[in-house]
Amino acid sequence: MTLEEKKATLDGKTIKFGDKEYKLYYKLRAFMFWEQLMSKPFSVETLTDTYVLFYSFLLASNKPFDVTFEQFMDMLDENHSAVREFNEWFRQQTELQAQIANPEKSASKKKAHTQGK
Numbered sequence: 001m002t003l004e005e006k007k008a009t010l011d012g013k014t015i016k017f018g019d020k021e022y023k024l025y026y027k028l029r030a031f032m033f034w035e036q037l038m039s040k041p042f043s044v045e046t047l048t049d050t051y052v053l054f055y056s057f058l059l060a061s062n063k064p065f066d067v068t069f070e071q072f073m074d075m076l077d078e079n080h081s082a083v084r085e086f087n088e089w090f091r092q093q094t095e096l097q098a099q100i101a102n103p104e105k106s107a108s109k110k111k112a113h114t115q116g117k
Contacts, residue, residue: 030060
């Protein structure tokens with residue numbers, strides 16, 4: 001996938017819980033929500049950290065988002081694949097953000113990888 005194709009994924013991801021759809025956008029605000037909720041600097045180390053990160057992205061991406069954390073956990077109980085979908089989306093977005101921030105490094109890394117074949 002080219003960098004341009006990856007940039008197109010910045011349009012967001014839709015996650016469905018029951019009959020409701022929610023968007024996920026990679027926003028700085030989500031990390032701020034996470035730090036406020038967790039009362040510590042951002043670092044995902046536990047399952048709880050991951051769930052709060054998912055919740056934080058939903059808070060940042062959907063206005064209004066009138067779902068309590070307890071209700072969110074109930075939603076996850078009904079949609080077991082949602083966390084896996086979120087983790088994959090978040091990994092892709094993190095990689096994309098790194099490539100956008102430093103395209104020269106990404107290009108040299110790709111060149112070195114293809115030369116080794």
